[in-house]
Amino acid sequence: MSQIPFSTDWLKQFSDPYAVLGLSVSADDRRVLKRYRTVAKLLHPDGYVTAEPADRELASQLFAHLISPAYQKLKQDKDRAESLALLRVQVRRTIVKSLYRFKVDWPNSY
Structure with a gap:
């Protein structure tokens, strides 16, 4: 079964790092770091050991192309x-x- 390569083109529409991480624009440094760690744990490859390879790849790509740049x-x-x-x-x-x-x-209109 052939897999379609992961395209990151659709990720370009997510330009708001606050929305990507689910943060308020008034979030302080501590809150930003805490939220980043929470999301990173959800997408960490160790959590997808028994998952399909496509799911592991998607989680990895989301982290690399969306979550990490937002945190940066x-x-x-x-x-x-x-x-x-x-x-x-x-x-x-x-x-x-x-x-x-x-x-x-x-x-x-009238």
């Missing part, structure tokens, strides 16, 4: 500040787009 972005104060700034920009863009759509649609 949050463990340093400078990188964490950059992540927060990027999130703020994304939120502002979303709000502006929503307001613009509302203004464009509003006169035509």
Whole structure:
């Protein structure tokens, strides 16, 4: 049975390291580390000894391409500040787009 190679293209949509780790943006260093360790334990290869090889590979790839990079972005104060700034920009863009759509649609809705 042939296996489809693991593609990491879909992981690119997960740009928010806080969401990836399930953290609040106000999480402190201790909370970030604790959450990272919890998720790392869930995806550790030792937990998949009896699992199918595809499951072990998926857990390994998720950790390597999603969880670890998210933690790397949050463990340093400078990188964490950059992540927060990027999130703020994304939120502002979303709000502006929503307001613009509302203004464009509003006169035509009556």
